[in-house]
Structures are given as C-alpha cells and as structure tokens.
Amino acid sequence: MNRSSNNFPENPEIEREAANWAIRFDRGLTAEEQDAYSQWLAEDSRHRDAIALYRWGWDEFDRLAGLQTTHHAQIDPDLLAPGNRFARKSRLVKGLFAAIPLAASIAIMVMVFWPDSTPKQTPFASKAAVELIARIEQKILDDGSVIELNRGAVVETHYTPEFRRVTLVRGEANFEVAKDPDRPFVVNVAGVDVQAVGTQFNVRLINDTVDVIVSEGVVSVSAKELLRKGDVAIDEPLLEVGHRAVMKLGDTARLDVTVLSASEMDRELGWQPRLMDFDDVRMTEIVAAFNRSNEVQLVLGDASLKEMQLSYSFWSDNVEGFVRLMESSFSMRAEWQGSSEIVLRDASGNSL
C-alpha cells in the first residue's frame, strides 16, 4: 500500500471522463469505443492515472458481491437506503444478514382529475407556461417513502407513530412506499381511503367517481368517511391484481368491481411519464414523440431543424427541459404561439 494516489491531481473534467470510461470498460467497449478510448488515453498522461484510479475504485465494490444472498431474500435496490429500517440502525450489517424480507418498496400510483381545474382549453399562455414549468418533483419522507408529484400536484402528509397518512389534495402523484407492516400507509382521496398491502395501484377521481385499479398485490378501499354522511351501505372489498373498483360518490353511492384485461390495464395505467431514449433520431420524430404525450405542442419553425439528429434521453413530459436544451445548446429560439404551442426556430444564423 502506498499513498502516492493521494497526490493524484484532482481535475473534475478528467475525473468525469475517467468515471465514464471505467463504467463502459466494465460493460465492455464496442469497437468504436475502443478507438475513442485509446485516443483519450493518448491525449494526456493524467488520463492514464485517472482511469487506473477509477477502474480500481469500481472493482473495489465487487468485494460486496453477495452481501445479501439467501434464496429467500429478494433483490432490493434499496438495501442500503437511508430510509431503510435496517440501514437506520447503527448496526446495519446485522440487518443485512437477517433472512427476513427486506424493505422491498411498494409503489403506489394515485391520480386525481379535478374536473373543474383542468379545462380543455387553457385561456392564457401564462397558465400553460406555469404548468409546464412546474415539473415533476420528488419528496422524500422520513420513513424513506418517496412521492413523485406530477405537474401541479399537492399532497399533505400526516405521519404518526401508528399511521402514515397522505392526502392527495389535487393532481397526480406516484408513491413509493417503504414497507412497514406496523404502520399502514394510507392515501386519502376525496374522502376515500386507499390502503397499500404490499401493492401497486392507481387511483383516479373524476366527475365524482373514484376509480381504483390494482396492478400488483392487494389493496383495500374504504369509504367510511362518506358513509357517515349518507346512509348508503357499500361493501369494502379487498381488490386484487387486475381488479378495478369504480365508486360513485353522492347520494346514490355504489361500488362496482370489474376485472380488466392486460391490454386494458396498460391503457389505463399508461399516464405515467416515460423515459424516451433517442439515438441519432431526427428532430421531426423527437418532436412528434413529445407531441403524442403532451397537450402543449411543439412545432419546428425552420426546415433546417427537421433533419437535425440528436441522441439524448428525455422524460416524455419534460417538454420544458427539452426546449431549454434546444435553446442553450442547439442554437434555437422558442416562441409561444397562443396557449399550447411552442415554435422552435433556428437561431444560429445559418438558416437564411
């Protein structure tokens, strides 16, 4: 062992590249990458030192391979999460080897449509712009649960030692719940309690109808709050995978459970933003992909942009991020046309 490495010149750019190469090396270089790598090494003697350090660092973590390996243990990406109850103990490692199921997180998706707050036609451009700019936010709760808030969504959390309650006030949210059988996680939406039992499910409120779809595990739906007001009897079923419960609110409250086919499930749950990978894709196709998933439509204002090709990954709902990138890195200018159209123009001066 020696400490010569501590003299390693720290250079953020070189280190960033070294980290990239170390990772690519690990998964195997393509022929083209092999050439680029040789070139990069030759450029600067510091590159050689940096890649040695980073490849060593990456390989060091192989020492942890099989840290948790029993046939009973599930693969848990959050094995080492700060919110993981095992990680919270100072004696972390004790927990790691206990052969009890680890905190596999449960994901819950909840969506609410408020009929009166999302009119089809947005009257002012500023409104659409605000909605665009309010992007998905992530909230990490004390217990390690993660809530992703879609544009404009509002949640309130009420945590007690016995209960984890979240009220979806408006909008659309995705819950990743840290598993804790002793402390149920309940989402309250318009007076209806939706409770996770190791589960993934979707909830939607539209026109006085609560709509629950279960895509994994079991969900209980309870409308006690509503029942106190009226005197309508509703069964409170446990819903299983593929079940859809539609609950009419109001005086004639009733609940119907149906079973969805796989393709119906896909269609109903397809609202979540997707990551779109573009690899040398023409701008016309990229713009079309965004336009299919968003109300705000992009238009290419100059023919010179149409043939441009791009490799990048975007979330399907991140129109704003895409537009900003086009402005900052690809010499374009964005113009709002009315409330729901953005025209991209070539600002490089080459178009004329």
Place this chain on the structure above:
Amino acid sequence: MPPQDSEQARWFVEEVLPHEKELRAWLRARFPGAGDVDDLVQEAFTRLLKAHDSGPVVNPRAYLFVITRNMALNQLRHLRYERPPNAEEVDPLSIADDVNSPPESIAKKEELQQLIKAIQSLPNRCRQVMTLRKIYGLSQKEVADRLGISVHTVETQGSIGLRKCIEYFRCHGYLAHFET
C-alpha cells in the same frame, strides 16, 4: 497463481475451489460463445485471490460468479458475437447459496463498512444502481429493467455514483488501499 502463504492456500481450498465445478457448468450453459472457459475461470480465480490478498471479500462465491459473468459479457460485446438469447438475464439467484452464505462477522470489517457507507451516501438513483450492479451483480440491462429506466440512464447514474464514491474514498482515507 498458487497462493503464497498457508492461510491463503487454506482459504482458497476451502472457500473458492468448491465452487469451481458449478461455475464452469454455469458458464458453459449461459455463455456458449464467450471464449475459453478455462481462461475465464483462471482469470476469475486470479482476481479473487488478488482481492482477497488486499482486503476482505464478503462472499467469494458471489464474487466469482459476478466477475466471471462480467468478463464473459465483456468478451461477447467485444467480439461482436451475436448475443445468445437470455445471456443478460442471468438468474441472479444462481449466485445465491444458502449453504455458503457469508459469516456475519465479515461484513463488519472496516474496509467493507467503508464501501457500504460510500454507497449509502449516494443520491437515490445512484445508490440503487450501485447496489444492484455490485451487491446483486446485475448487468446494466437487468438494472434498467428492474428500475424501469433506460440503459443509458443506468450507465450515467453508475458513472456519477462512481465519481461520488471516489470522492468519498478521498475524504475517508480509503484511497490508501489504492496501489499504483
């Protein structure tokens, strides 16, 4: 490659060699196109011995399977062979082994604790990627499928994670283990 001292030799015979047969069979079944099995196994043993020589290894069996699989995938990519179907979908549980699960004491060792803490210190996505790649030995593709993100993102997050881990090493004296 023969182990230097008697303790190392004992460890090799007791903890490593018993997995050789299974490793070979698994390698032949999973990566028929990935070159010489003997070479891969030999290289895996060499690396494991070197790692064991320079610090603790949590689970020699898992280490062998993970690095051998990585080498095999690496070769396939490099040789531009048609990837055999399911080559990326190694059942991670084939690495698991109840009989030989690691003794609890080993993960308490200082070096391993530092590695664990380095991963714990990462932002969520990075941490998940590092955990799945390194503790469960999943490929980038498997990690992408499991987390519902793109392979590109897995690679980017891995790179960010590695950089932050090196930074952690720097701040916590772990770089002393790095021999140039």
